[in-house]
Amino acid sequence: MPRSIPQFRSSSRGEGDFTDPENPPTTRTAPPSPSAYRRAQSYLSEPHTGYQSLEAQLDATETTSLLGRRPSITEDDLHGRQASIPPSTKDALTASSFLDERTWYDQFTSTDWVHDSIADGARLRQLRQRKDIRGRLLAWVDGAQGWVLVAIIGCITAAIAYFVDVTEESLFDMKWGYCANNLFTGRGECDPDHWRTWSQIFGSSAKLQRPVEFFMFVAWSIALAAIACALTLLTKTVVPSSIHLSTLDENLGADSRNTNSRHDPGSAGTGSPSSDLSPHGSFPNKPSRPAMIYYSAAGSGVAEVKVINSGFVLHGYLGLKTLVIKTVALVFSVSSGLSLGKEGPYVHIATCVGNIACRLFAKYNQNDGKRREVLSASAASGVAVAFGAPIGGVLFSLEEVSYYFPPKTLFRTFFCCIAATLSLKFLNPYGTGKVVLFEVRYLSDWEFFEIFIFILLGVMGGALGALFIKASSLWARSFRRIPIIKKSPMFEVFLVALVTGLISFWNRYTMLPVTELLFELTSPCKSESKTGTGLCPHEDNILEIIRYLLVAFVIKSFLTVVTFGIKVPAGIYVPSMVVGGLMGRIVGHVVQYWAAKNPTMFLFNSCDISGMESCVTPGVYALVAAGSTMCGVTRLSVTLAVILFELTGSLDHVLPFSVAILCAKWTADAIEPRSIYDFLTDMNAYPFLDNKLQPISDAELGDIVRPSRKKRIIDISGSPFVPASELRSKLEDLLMAGELDSGLPILRDGVLTGLIPAPDLEFALDSLGEDEDHTICLMSMDSSIAIYDSENEDLLQDDFTRYIDPSPIALDAHSPIDLVYQCFAKLGLRYLCVLQNGQYIGLVHKKSFVKYMKDNE
Structure with missing residues (x-):
């Protein structure tokens, strides 16, 4: 059958076929489609936090031309593009591929760092094109916005x-x-x-x-x-x-995920290491999961x-x-x-x-x-x-x-x-001139023999922090699996508050607010403040205070574990520091009692005989242990050392703080490799790819990529036009697989010629409105082959090339996993195309790669 460039026509909704080639319609009303409604509902009426295009947002009820406020493609457009694209494609590709009309990122998708970086670069180039006074002023205002913000x-x-x-x-x-x-x-x-x-x-x-x-x-x-x-x-x-x-x-762990999903015989590609890379696998054969709640x-x-x-x-x-x-x-x-x-x-x-x-x-x-x-x-x-x-x-x-x-x-x-x-x-919230309540000042320096005690406190604090993570995980997977607890967050809060009130009232330390208790634990003593009953006891009362502190330590440790994860705003920093501070204060009073009973011992020769506090300051021990325990929980290191220095203002104690935190981190990593943030990320199944890790797998990219399926590609080998209904079917396949932020590669004879991101494709298809079933879409950036069978001339034809990424990042199937990791972590990619001998063989999504990395840790 002879092939020729068709006469391109456009039709507005409700107007029927338009036959006047000299006066084509320039507007189309895009009513909200079901997909647009679903996208709006995902925002839950909250202002979005995602990407907005550099152009004005397209309102669903706005009468405007399709795709960039321009008419549908015409024959003149094709000849114009033939003449204009070859000389310099750089600006055209930037305009078409990065200054698009996407309004935001969908829920539970990943941002496109490369896209956003190039878009900001295009904005800056446009801003700096003006060399007059007004242009310089605009550039200055643009630079000052960040500081003002x-x-x-x-x-x-x-x-x-x-x-x-x-x-x-x-x-x-x-x-x-x-x-x-x-x-x-x-x-x-x-x-x-x-x-x-x-x-x-x-x-x-x-x-x-x-x-x-x-x-x-x-x-x-x-x-x-x-x-x-x-x-x-x-x-x-x-x-x-x-x-x-x-x-x-x-x-926090009371889930019902099927941990054996990788061995599900109904999964596609069983036996392949990549058979479970899709978040839902072969979703048509899988039972539907309950909605996610947070x-x-x-x-x-x-x-x-x-x-x-x-x-x-x-x-x-x-x-x-x-x-x-x-x-x-x-x-x-x-x-x-x-x-x-x-x-x-x-x-x-x-x-x-x-x-x-x-x-x-x-x-x-x-x-x-x-x-x-x-x-x-x-x-x-x-x-x-x-x-x-x-x-x-x-x-x-x-x-x-x-x-x-x-x-x-x-x-x-x-x-x-x-x-x-x-x-x-x-x-001045506290009326004392302090920014925080537990800000303390130490006047005496530490003794040389105390460095070994600080190391011991670091080891104990790191172990305590790691054990807290393990205990929290165990509590979440046991107590919170109880049906009534899982279904009623309010009931759990009631029980925790009841237990907290019942056992905290009878101990003078546990009844205090956590910030006030931390301040008391870390404060130094003055000779005139010794009452014999508080945290600055006489020699005869030290053992009694140690018993009170031991009880408070057990109570606070238990309450911190059961409180973590309940449905109230709650931080873990100060509670973990309080638990560590109680432990450190106990150790400090033990050393203090030892020094009081053995004043002539060689370790205490440099101590002033005027009082116990001149030799051993239990508050320092408490703060060292508090920082070590917080390090064990969060795995912060340099940050914690600097925070403790800023809280005390003491350069003399920076070294003890730093040594203890180093020991705490080493100990905690040996007992529990995950920090509390890693624990929460894993429990909530967030697709977080840690950019500080180094993969050690000897696998190659081809080992984890799933074979390409027809529904996951756009083949333009026979024609550069693809029916919109076919594109919608492919898009729904991605949505059902949980890959809203993925994309569809465009192939010609097996060669990758471009890729259209799923969010962009959804936006473009939604803009078609009721004409979607009667529209074919141009998917080729090369206008020289923009021809179609004459039997489809009556269909509406629209240009989707402005949504196509003409240069998607691709790697060879033999690329090592370390290189794949670097691409995702350092470039911020959402997906990566895979080639073998120049031919496209599949696509790896970031979520799939994260899942692979977690399964092989």
Whole structure:
């Protein structure tokens, strides 16, 4: 049959065929399709956190031309492209492939770092083309936006931290009574004449005074925790099972995943090492999974912030609703007296502030790669206000939560932390001039013999932190598997609050707030402060204090394990430091007692005989052990050493802190290789690819790629036009496999000529509206072969080439796994094409590669 270039025609919905070639229609109304509705619902009415194009967003009801506000392709377009593309394709490819009309990334997909970087480069080139005064001014304003943005983030984060610090202190004291002249004043700031205890309010006799105080203490603990849980449950997010990697474990391990799925005989490619690489395998033969559920205000949020900064998309997790609810719920959860902290949630809250503030400037709002630079600075400001440590905040962002940290981001992050810390110091939440409550100062230096004790404390703290992770995992996989606990998060919070109130009331250390207890444990003693009953005892009372501390250590260790993972905002930093601080204080008092009983021993020859504190400072031991335990839990190293230095301001003790943290990290890695963040990431099945690891597999890329299937490719060997209905079928195949952020390679005679990302294809097909079933789409960048059978001339024809990536990154099948890892981790790819002898053989998705790496650890 003779083939010729057809006469291209376009038809608007409801207008029928258009036959006037001189006046083609220039507009088409794109009604919302089911896919568009599904995409909108995935946002749960939250402002999105993903990518926006550099062009204006296409509204579903807007009357506009298809694909870039231009008419459908015509014969003149083909001849024009024939003449214009060959001389210089660089600008054309940039415009068509990277300045597209995608509005955002879908839920549970990965960002395209390469796309965002090239798009930002195109924006900068356009900005710098102007050489006049106005152009220079615009360039200066563009450069200043980042500094203004991080300053705003720092100030707002400090204001939120001030609100939480002041409010939770007043609410916590209400467990003991209230201030008669000001209900919102804490016990420390209230005039003693106006403070009313609950036993006084109820007119209890001396015999009933203690039972009344105990009952009110427990009742307030339960009530405050229940309010925090009720607020947290408002952030429940349901994600359809068709778009996530695997069922999220909303109860930290209480999941129902089939761990033997790799050996399922119904899976495609059984016996092949790649048979299980697709998140759902051969999904038509698999039973449907339940919807995934997560609560964006629960926990600390640090692990999720880390995953988001790596390029993963969690819609609503950094939205305004989460910010408001988590801030208010955090006040109630901390004031309830549960064994949790507010420092971790500060990181999440600050990141929410950063995400929302990005909407002030289009440069960050419309580019997800640039947005994540701001999120890194925001997370750092959260640590800065939590510990009063701006340098520690910068190192925390660099060491823990940031995936991509260019040099310019380092300085802006430092500026953001300084702004946050200065603002909080001016606000003065505690009325003492301190940014945090547990800031301490040591006046005496350490003795040489103590270095061995510091090493011992580092080993003990690292082991304690690693055992905490194992205990949390065991608790999650046992207690939280109980049906009533799994179905009712509120009931679990009630039980934990009840147990906390019942056993914390009777010990003077466990009844204190965690921050106040940490301050007491790490504070040095003064000779005039020795009362014989507190943490600065006389020689005869040391053993009694050790017994009290041992009981408090056991109680706090148990409560920290059972509290971690409940559905309230909760951090693990300070609770782990408190447990370690109790252990360190016990060791410090033991050494102190030893020195008091053996003053003439050679180890203590340099000690001043004026008092025990001049030789051994138990507060130093407590802080060393506290930092070591936190290192064992989080695996932070340099960050922790700097934070402890900033808390104490003592250069003399930097060396003991550093030595203990080194020993703690080595010990913890030997017992439990995963940090608490790795544990949460694994339990929640987030596709996080750690860029700090080194793969040791001897496999090749061809060993893990699945054979190419017809539904996963677009073959233009016979014709450059593909029916839209066929493209929709291929797209649905990707969606059902949980690969919304994958793509469809375009082949001609087995050779890879391009790739169209699934989000772009979905956007383009949705724009067709009701004409989708009657449309064929041009999928070839080479206009010289844009011909089609004359029998299909009556179909609507549209140009999809602007959505095609003409140069997808591809590797040979014999490439080592280490090279594949570097491409995914360093380039931020979402998928990688695989070639063999120049012929396309398959595609490896990032989620599939992450799953392969985890299965082979």
